[in-house]
Amino acid sequence: MKKLLASTLFATGVFALAGSVQAADCGDVSIAEMNWASAGVAAYVDKIILESGYGCKVTMVTGDTMPTFASMNEKGEPDLAPELWVNSVRVPLDAAIGEGRLIQLAPLLSDGGVEGWWIPKFLADAHPDIKTVQDALTHPELFPAPEDPSKAAVHNCPSGWNCQISTANLYKALGAKDKGFELIDTGSAAGLDGSIANAFEKKTGWIGYYWAPTAILGKYEMVKLSFGVEHDKANWDSCTAVADCPDPKVNSYPVSDVYSVVTKNFAEKAGVAMDYVKVRKWDNQTVGKVLAWMDENQGTNEDAAKHFLETYPDLWTTWVAPDVAEKVKADL
Incomplete structure (x- = not known):
């Protein structure tokens, strides 16, 4: 019995030591908290799991797609961008991956991100002839500034987002200015959301850029219009997504690849925490439900992350080892 007790105590000590080494290995981690809801919530899900489950010390860093990518690529910080819409930076990201500075991990959105130009469903129902963006642009009277x-x-979409560039290029390619349309800068994600909410409140027309998964598209029924052409990846990478492209062509948004990206330094220091970041992913329907809860309850990114962890354990516990899951649950 004494031998059994001694061996048990020794084993406990070994596992405790392993846990402390694991925490030390992970160390300080900086996570990009992008300024749109799904990415912000994902960042806090990572923060909670990395801190509670792996002993990391996490700092959140405010970010946007282009500035965050540039900082990770050039300065090696922040360590982790949980939700990077990589189509926006595909060419320089591939170069950074090839040169060993950055690592692309799991597709955070398992069914991808959807981008495009949308109109309210009530307007589409009232005007069934509007099927494409080009159709809509023949009716400037329906879309008051x-x-x-x-x-x-x-x-347009918020400043600092790559979709601001693609929307401006498509606006130019479509000759929208000559058709009587101004390109409106919404300033921020809140400004863009507010413009949609205002259109529905007043039952007036609205056309512009938006994406899924989002709480807004769960709350307000919108219809994504076709651009009438297939997605041309080569032209997208060389022009549509490039600022001040001199001669943009009409193009369609791709279904966006949305991946987690980490720096080489994070991969080297994170230890077993990398196993989690390599596999965790969620689907648009789940994200939409979490974002709708967040919107209805006026929650923060952290509130919504805790709601997700409390509501969907059958999903997120598949991302981590059982002992890690129990640590996270104990801290909720």
Whole structure:
């Protein structure tokens, strides 16, 4: 019995030591908290799991697609971008991966991200002839600019996002200005959401860039319009997604690859925490439900992350070892 007790105590000590080494290996980690909801929630899911389950010390860093990628590529920080829409930076990202600076991991959105130009469903129902963006642009009277209803407007996406570049290039390629449309800068994600909410409240037309998964598209029924052409990846990479492209062509948004990207330094220091980041993914339907809860309850990114962990244990516990899952649950 004494021998059994001694061996048990020794084993316990070994596992405790392993746990402390694991925590030391992980060390300080910086995570990009992008300024759109799904990415912000994902960042806090990672923060909670890495801190509670793996003993990391996590710092959140405010980010946008382009500045965050540039910082990771050039400075090696932040360590982790949980939700990077890689189509926006495919060429330089491939170069960074090839040169060993960055590592692309699991596709965070298992069914990809959807981008495009949308109109309210109530408008599409009232005007069944509008099937494409080109159709919509023949009806400037249906899409009044918020500041001057005598003019029409296409709503751009927030400053600092690559979709601001692609929307501007498509606006130019479609000749929207000559058709009476201004390109409206919404300024922020909140401004873009507010413009949609205002259109539904007033039952007025709206056209512009948006993406899924989002709480807004769960709350307001929108219809994504076709650009009438197939996605041309080569032209997208060389022009549509490039600022100030001199001669943009009409193109369609791809179904976006949305991956987690880490720096080489993170991969070297994170230890077994890398096993988690390599496999965790969620689907758009789940994300939409979490974001809808967040919107309805006026929750923060951290609130929504805790709601996800409390509500969907059958999903996230498959990403980690059982002992890690129990540590996370104990801290919720």
